[in-house]
Amino acid sequence: MNTIKIGLFGFGTVGQGIYHVLKQAKNAHATIKRICVRDISKPRATDLPPSLLTDRQEDILDDPEINLIVEVIDNADAAYGIVTTALRRGIDVVSGNKAMLARHLPELIDMQRRYNAALLYDASSCGSIPVIRNLEEYYDNDLLLEVKGILNGSSNYILSCVFDHGETYGQALDHARRLGFAESDPTFDIGGWDALFKLIIITVHALGEYVAPERIFTYGIQNIHEADIRYAREKRMKIKLVAQVAKVSESAFTMFVMPEFVGPEKYIYSVDDEYNGVVIRGECYDRQFMFGKGAGSLPTASSILSDIMARRHNYRYEYKKMAYLDRPAYTTDVTLRIYARYGTTDIPSLLPFKKITEMYMSEGSNYVIGDILLSDLIAHRRLLDASDIFIANLSRFFSDRDISH
Amino acid sequence: MNTIKIGLFGFGTVGQGIYHVLKQAKNAHATIKRICVRDISKPRATDLPPSLLTDRQEDILDDPEINLIVEVIDNADAAYGIVTTALRRGIDVVSGNKAMLARHLPELIDMQRRYNAALLYDASSCGSIPVIRNLEEYYDNDLLLEVKGILNGSSNYILSCVFDHGETYGQALDHARRLGFAESDPTFDIGGWDALFKLIIITVHALGEYVAPERIFTYGIQNIHEADIRYAREKRMKIKLVAQVAKVSESAFTMFVMPEFVGPEKYIYSVDDEYNGVVIRGECYDRQFMFGKGAGSLPTASSILSDIMARRHNYRYEYKKMAYLDRPAYTTDVTLRIYARYGTTDIPSLLPFKKITEMYMSEGSNYVIGDILLSDLIAHRRLLDASDIFIANLSRFFSDRDISH
Numbered sequence: 004m005n006t007i008k009i010g011l012f013g014f015g016t017v018g019q020g021i022y023h024v025l026k027q028a029k030n031a032h033a034t035i036k037r038i039c040v041r042d043i044s045k046p047r048a049t050d051l052p053p054s055l056l057t058d059r060q061e062d063i064l065d066d067p068e069i070n071l072i073v074e075v076i077d078n079a080d081a082a083y084g085i086v087t088t089a090l091r092r093g094i095d096v097v098s099g100n101k102a103m104l105a106r107h108l109p110e111l112i113d114m115q116r117r118y119n120a121a122l123l124y125d126a127s128s129c130g131s132i133p134v135i136r137n138l139e140e141y142y143d144n145d146l147l148l149e150v151k152g153i154l155n156g157s158s159n160y161i162l163s164c165v166f167d168h169g170e171t172y173g174q175a176l177d178h179a180r181r182l183g184f185a186e187s188d189p190t191f192d193i194g195g196w197d198a199l200f201k202l203i204i205i206t207v208h209a210l211g212e213y214v215a216p217e218r219i220f221t222y223g224i225q226n227i228h229e230a231d232i233r234y235a236r237e238k239r240m241k242i243k244l245v246a247q248v249a250k251v252s253e254s255a256f257t258m259f260v261m262p263e264f265v266g267p268e269k270y271i272y273s274v275d276d277e278y279n280g281v282v283i284r285g286e287c288y289d290r291q292f293m294f295g296k297g298a299g300s301l302p303t304a305s306s307i308l309s310d311i312m313a314r315r316h317n318y319r320y321e322y323k324k325m326a327y328l329d330r331p332a333y334t335t336d337v338t339l340r341i342y343a344r345y346g347t348t349d350i351p352s353l354l355p356f357k358k359i360t361e362m363y364m365s366e367g368s369n370y371v372i373g374d375i376l377l378s379d380l381i382a383h384r385r386l387l388d389a390s391d392i393f394i395a396n397l398s399r400f401f402s403d404r405d406i407s408h
Numbered sequence: 409m410n411t412i413k414i415g416l417f418g419f420g421t422v423g424q425g426i427y428h429v430l431k432q433a434k435n436a437h438a439t440i441k442r443i444c445v446r447d448i449s450k451p452r453a454t455d456l457p458p459s460l461l462t463d464r465q466e467d468i469l470d471d472p473e474i475n476l477i478v479e480v481i482d483n484a485d486a487a488y489g490i491v492t493t494a495l496r497r498g499i500d501v502v503s504g505n506k507a508m509l510a511r512h513l514p515e516l517i518d519m520q521r522r523y524n525a526a527l528l529y530d531a532s533s534c535g536s537i538p539v540i541r542n543l544e545e546y547y548d549n550d551l552l553l554e555v556k557g558i559l560n561g562s563s564n565y566i567l568s569c570v571f572d573h574g575e576t577y578g579q580a581l582d583h584a585r586r587l588g589f590a591e592s593d594p595t596f597d598i599g600g601w602d603a604l605f606k607l608i609i610i611t612v613h614a615l616g617e618y619v620a621p622e623r624i625f626t627y628g629i630q631n632i633h634e635a636d637i638r639y640a641r642e643k644r645m646k647i648k649l650v651a652q653v654a655k656v657s658e659s660a661f662t663m664f665v666m667p668e669f670v671g672p673e674k675y676i677y678s679v680d681d682e683y684n685g686v687v688i689r690g691e692c693y694d695r696q697f698m699f700g701k702g703a704g705s706l707p708t709a710s711s712i713l714s715d716i717m718a719r720r721h722n723y724r725y726e727y728k729k730m731a732y733l734d735r736p737a738y739t740t741d742v743t744l745r746i747y748a749r750y751g752t753t754d755i756p757s758l759l760p761f762k763k764i765t766e767m768y769m770s771e772g773s774n775y776v777i778g779d780i781l782l783s784d785l786i787a788h789r790r791l792l793d794a795s796d797i798f799i800a801n802l803s804r805f806f807s808d809r810d811i812s813h
Contacts, residue, residue, distance in 0.1 A: 024692050028551060029734060125546075131693035133546040140545075140723070141530075141538040141714045146433060270699070273678065287429050287710035288536035292699035294675070305692035309546045316726065318545070323721075329434060 007033035007315055010063030012085055013076035014040045014047070014056075017099060017126075020304030021073065022051070025311075033071075033311050037063050064088055071314055072096045073307060079103040090114040090122060097310040099126035099303060102191075105200035109213050112322055121319035126306035128201040129154055129279045130297040133309070137293075138208040139320050142283060150209045151247035152281035153274045154201040156297040157192035158224055158244045163275040165232055166241045172227050194223035195244060195260040202246040202258060209248060209283075210256055211324025214333050220259040220381050226393040227262070230368040231344055240264045242395055243271055255334040257377060263396040264342065335378040339398045344370040346391030353386060355379045372397065412438035412720055415468030417490055418481035419445045419452070419461075422504060422531075425709030426478065427456070430716075438476075438716050442468050469493055476719055477501045478712060484508040495519040495527060502715040504531035504708060510605035514618050517727055526724035531711035533606040534559055534684045535702040538714070542698075543613040544725050547688060555614045556652035557686035558679045559606040561702040562597035563629055563649045568680040570637055571646045577632050599628035600649060600665040607651040607663060614653060614688075615661055616729025619738050625664040625786050631798040632667070635773040636749055645669040647800055648676055660739040662782060668801040669747065740783040744803045749775040751796030758791060760784045777802065 009025075011018055018038070025033060035055065043058040063069055064085075072089045074082050079102040086103065089096050091114065098104065104111065104127055115122050125135045129152070138150070153159050157179055164175035176189065191197050199221045207213050224244050235242050243265045248258035265272045270292045274280035279297025284290045296302035324330070338357060343350050351359065351371050359373035368391075380387070380394075387394060414430075416423055423443070430436055440460065448463040468474055469490075477494045479487050484507040491508065494501045496519065503509065509516065509532055520527050530540045534557070543555070558564050562584055569580035581594065596602050604626045612618050629649050640647050648670045653663035670677045675697045679685035684702025689695045701707035729735070743762060748755045756764065756776050764778035773796075785792075785799075792799060 020692070024551070027691065131696060133542055136546055137538055137542070140718065141541055146429070146710065146713075285710060286432065287425070287706040287713075289701050289707065291536060292697075294697040294699070296694050301692040302694065305551065305690060308551075308692075313545065316728075321721065 007071050007311060008036045008069050009033055009311070010066065010069040010072045011035050011038045012060075012063065012072065012074045012082075014038050015075070015077065016300040017075040017303045017307070020300035021075065021307050024301065024304045024308050028308060032315060036069055037066065039063050060085065060088075064092065064094075070095065071311065073311065074098045074100060075303075075307065076100070079106070083107055086111065086122065087114065090118050090120045093118050093120045095121045095314055096123075097126070097307055097314065098122065098124045099307060100124075101127040101197065101200040101204060105203040105216055108204065108207055112325070115319070121314060123310040123313060123318070123320065124204070125310050126303050128204050129281060129293075130156075130295070130299065131302035131306050132279055132281060132293045132295040132297065133306075134205060134281050134293065135208050135320075136309075136313075138205065138283070139323075142209070142285060146286040146288075147209055147250075147283070148286060149247065149249035149284040150205055150281065151245060151249065151271070151284070153243055153271050153279055154198040154205075154246045154281070154297065155192050155195075155244060156277035156279055156299075157189065158195075158198070159274065159279070160277045161193065162224065162242060162244065165227075166235070167275060171229070172224075172232075190223075190225075193225055193244075195221045195246075196223075198244060198246040199260045202248060202260060206248045206258055207322070208320070208324070210250075211322070211327055211330050212256070212333060214258065218333070220261065220335070220377055220384065222261040222384075222387060222394060224262055226388075226390060228344065228368065228393055230370070231342075231393050231395065234342070234344070234370065235264055238264065238266075240266045241272060243274070245271065245396065250331055251334065251337055252331075254329070254331050256331045257334055257337045259377060261394065261396050335376070335381055337377045338374050339377055339380070339396060340372065340374050341380075341394050342370060342372050342397055343392065343394045344368055348386070348389050348391055350392060354383055412476050412716060413441045413474050414438060414716070415471065415474040415477045416440050416443045417465075417468070417477065417479045417487075419443050420480070420482065421705040422480040422708045422712070425705035426480065426712050429706065429709045429713050433713060436713065436717060437720060441474055442471065444468050465490065465493075469497065469499075475500065476716065478716065479503045479505060480708075480712065481505070484511070488512055491516065491527065492519065495523050495525045498523050498525045500526045500719050501528075502531070502712055502719065503527065503529045504712060505529075506532040506602065506605040506609060510608040510621055513609065513612055517612075517730070520724070526719060528715040528718060528723070528725065529609070530715050531708050533609050534686060534698075535561075535700070535704065536707035536711050537684055537686060537698045537700040537702065538711075539610060539686055539698065540613050540725075541714075541718075543610065543688070544728075547614070547690060551691040551693075552614055552655075552688070553691060554652065554654040554689040555610055555686065556650060556654065556676070556689070558648055558676050558684055559603040559651045559686070559702065560597050560600075560649060561682035561684055561704075562594065563600075563603070564679065564684070565682045566598065567629065567647060567649065570632075571640070572680060576634070577629075577637075595628075595630075598630055598649075600626045600651075601628075603649060603651040604665045607653060607665060611653045611663055612727070613725070613729070615655075616727070616732055616735050617661070617738060619663065623738070625666065625740070625782055625789065627666040627789075627792060627799060629667055631793075631795060633749065633773065633798055635775070636747075636798050636800065639747070639749070639775065640669055643669065643671075645671045646677060648679070650676065650801065655736055656739065656742055657736075659734070659736050661736045662739055662742045664782065666799065666801050740781070740786055742782045743779050744782055744785070744801060745777065745779050746785075746799050747775055747777050747802055748797065748799045749773055753791070753794050753796055755797060759788055
């Protein structure tokens with residue numbers, strides 16, 4: 004085991020966290036040799052030897068002493084360029100870029116094999132919660148039934164402000180922005196995309212199947228309205244933005260990201276504020292629940308550090324489940340029970356419900372509860388963006404037992 | 409990767425669970441070649457080919473085709489004999505025997521190195537929760553501060569009956585016995601020994617230090633009394649049997665098993681019934697919480713299966729932290745704040761409290777709350793077994809923040 008010499012791309016909050024954590028971790032046997040940033044002239048708070056910094060990618064990629072590249076930049080396209088260049092040269096990479104990974108995983112898996120280089124990315128999903136590593140190593144058998152959780156801290160923080168602290172959605176969003184939990188353009192978080200990308204990565208390691216983002220139903224919390232919050236409160240539930248992948252039969256699985264009504268008997272009900280929580284369900288072990296900080300400088304940095312240490316011991320993902328002969332196939336031919344609140348848009352006639360079980364109409368807003376195929380939701384996805392519409396999941400379709408627990 | 413041919417020792421609930429799980433797991437590439445039981449003539453429910461069974465250990469240990477021994481027998485001494493014989497012959501072993509492991513880990517670690525054989529035992533601690541593997545692999549740096557949890561399902565089940573379902577302690581114990589959650593002699597569980605053994609194993613993987621059972625303060629829930637339950641309820645707390653290991657300074661750590669008053673703001677408050685829950689705290693990732701079924705036939709079997717699969721990929725514990733140069737040293741020179749309820753035994757004068765902060769006397773029972781050295785509790789350990797005494801932890805000593813969360 005040699006000392007790891009790191010070339011770090013990106014010195015934002017996570018990059019600075021890694022620098023800080025590595026200085027603290029006396030037994031890490033890893034040092035940062037060079038840091039590539041976009042703007043080298045920017046003033047930096049950290050006591051950084053100026054010689055560490057560069058704005059030329061080649062200073063890292065061409066340095067034969069650097070044996071691990073850690074990539075924590077925001078831009079997915081730039082990250083893709085760095086990661087693929089490194090892998091092609093046989094240099095190992097640790098990345099936290101979920102958007103890049105979710106879009107390019109099949110190619111990146113292939114490149115790892117072809118160029119005999121390892122790519123680790125546990126930090127990309129749920130920050131400090133070791134979901135990927137556990138799915139890859141521990142829940143390494145075909146008894147896994149479901150992975151379901153709150154994977155996005157920003158949207159969860161906003162929903163917590165609403166449900167636990169009585170703020171309006173607008174107040175909560177402002178609040179989250181002020182605390183740095185939401186970007187100035189929060190679509191990535193509250194639109195469900197961040198959770199979707201994590202779910203795609205998780206599914207590769209849970210079931211050995213890659214599904215491209217555009218094939219998956221994704222619906223965020225942008226359109227949530229006082230009426231939805233009131234409805235949830237009346238039923239003593241909270242609305243959470245939930246990502247899930249689940250087997251629906253021996254040979255098929257489905258996955259989606261959408262708001263869900265969650266009652267207090269479920270584990271994820273108590274995942275509040277910026278925390279993430281993941282429930283892993285298997286045939287034998289029943290439910291495992293993992294809970295922790297999903298984002299932030301130091302939790303993400305400590306997850307990156309775990310990946311760095313894993314490389315020191317030559318750990319790599321083996322993607323064993325992708326080699327299984329009887330992998331389940333992705334399906335959207337699944338019936339969901341949903342709540343759909345609407346104003347002027349005539350949801351009951353525009354959405355092809357198989358069955359409507361409840362309808363409510365009032366002056367301010369209306370809702371319908373009914374059964375609908377996931378494939379029909381996907382087909383009508385654009386309709387659901389209308390600002391007078393909000394839908395949320397009420398399904399319990401994967402088993403007779405209360406599966407969402 | 410070859411098919412694993414297993415020699416199984418023990419065919420009780422866990423052994424039968426393994427048989428069942430392996431039949432279900434199509435991609436396990438592992439088969440049971442022989443099962444060694446104590447009484448071969450005993451009628452068995454499972455549809456077992458009779459040729460699988462033997463009562464001679466040599467039929468497994470001498471079989472050159474068997475490349476993995478799975479040991480799930482009750483008897484710690486017999487388990488020790490089987491495991492050491494196998495390791496000496498270079499045969500890999502998966503074991504769930506916490507009593508055996510907690511007593512013999514240093515020797516067993518040494519034997520793994522000397523004979524180049526692997527011993528895996530994730531099932532020994534918290535059943536289906538992958539605590540060991542995560543401490544060994546993921547929390548693999550010196551930023552770990554504390555591991556704390558409910559490690560024994562039986563005692564937790566009893567306490568849940570008391571606190572959540574209003575049963576008396578006697579009713580709850582009967583209840584647990586009827587459901588098979590407690591042995592006919594429940595001392596192992598309710599006396600804290602089972603939790604202690606798990607804590608010892610966890611500490612080896614958390615901090616790289618082995619501490620022998622007799623050096624660790626262990627106090628169970630046998631003496632819990634209506635007055636203690638009332639006291640906890642008045643403070644809106646539950647009493648939980650908690651095992652913890654924590655760094656108390658840069659260079660020292662302490663560990664113990666004892667009942668603790670736990671408020672609703674803490675993660676382990678909601679770990680009820682036969683479940684286990686573990687909080688792992690680090691400097692950067694803050695708190696991680698893992699929750700799941702800690703015992704039972706199938707959860708334990710599925711954990712054993714994970715170890716079997718790990719061997720298929722040549723995984724072994726590397727005990728990296730034991731090689732760290734600046735490992736913290738075990739100390740009992742730590743001040744705890746405890747609640748001590750007593751009847752006729754004069755606890756305030758018999759126990760060397762450094763400071764008493766509260767005293768309460770009544771006709772029925774009395775209690776004192778005060779600060780005492782852990783080493784003094786150990787020195788007076790026998791006194792605390794008196795049936796009119798019950799103590800529980802109230803400390804928050806590891807940091808200024810609420811560390812037990």
